[in-house]
Amino acid sequence: EVQLVQSGAEVKKPGESLKISCKASGFSFTNDWIAWVRQMPGRGLEWMGIIYPGDSDTRYSPSFQGQVSISADKSINTAYLQWSSLKASDTAMYYCARRGPDVVTGYAFWGQGTLVTVSS
Amino acid sequence: IQLTQSPSFLSASVGDRVTITCRASQDIRNYLAWYQQKPGKAPKLLIFATSALQSGVPSRFSGSGSGTEFTLTISSLQPEDFATYYCQHLNSYTLCSFGQGTKLEIK
Numbered sequence: 751e752v753q754l755v756q757s758g759a760e761v762k763k764p765g766e767s768l769k770i771s772c773k774a775s776g777f778s779f780t781n782d783w784i785a786w787v788r789q790m791p792g793r794g795l796e797w798m799g800i801i802y803p804g805d806s807d808t809r810y811s812p813s814f815q816g817q818v819s820i821s822a823d824k825s826i827n828t829a830y831l832q833w834s835s836l837k838a839s840d841t842a843m844y845y846c847a848r849r850g851p852d853v854v855t856g857y858a859f860w861g862q863g864t865l866v867t868v869s870s
Numbered sequence: 871i872q873l874t875q876s877p878s879f880l881s882a883s884v885g886d887r888v889t890i891t892c893r894a895s896q897d898i899r900n901y902l903a904w905y906q907q908k909p910g911k912a913p914k915l916l917i918f919a920t921s922a923l924q925s926g927v928p929s930r931f932s933g934s935g936s937g938t939e940f941t942l943t944i945s946s947l948q949p950e951d952f953a954t955y956y957c958q959h960l961n962s963y964t965l966c967s968f969g970q971g972t973k974l975e976i977k
Binding site for chain 2: 854858
């Protein structure tokens with residue numbers, strides 16, 4: 751069974767760093783892509799970026815380039831989304847999603863989401 | 871490439887046929903997917919490659935279009951279909967943008 755299990759909710763202060771995770775199982779982690787999607791409160795979906803854990807090829811949306819870092823550890827089938835200095839505007843739900851080798855098949859599997867709250 | 875959905879809000883009744891449109895700012899061939907999202911839940915893939923029905927999705931959902939204009943149709947609304955729907959450009963190389971969403975509400 752394909753599963754993406756994300757780390758738990760986080761409450762942080764502005765300026766703090768954070769790394770959230772997405773643990774994959776039930777498929778070949780090194781042959782598929784893992785994307786990250788942001789959803790701010792009451793708002794729509796925003797594509798942040800994507801990583802191919804097989805060789806760590808990573809692409810970012812221009813809106814998120816330099817704001818976050820996406821990485822993966824293929825030894826433990828886990829992808830990460832990281833901030834070095836959080837802002838209040840980073841408060842959102844963050845989802846990871848699996849994309850298969852063929853891009854046209856879309857994102858059929860999603861994590862349950864990680865809620866990040868940034869507040870002083 | 872930007873995706874613009876219309877309408878942003880749609881009010882309909884159980885049994886209605888509804889259509890949501892997604893327009894792309896450039897030709898994206900058939901590289902389009904549709905998702906359904908209910909409050910507090912992750913999005914669910916309904917349609918990929920413009921018109922292919924994801925496994926397990928009821929056949930009342932269908933997708934069509936090509937190039938810059940795409941549609942999602944629900945042939946006969948069921949109570950569980952009231953949700954927000956998003957289109958997504960599927961891109962190998964860079965930004966895979968989403969439309970702004972269409973909230974489907976009960977009339």
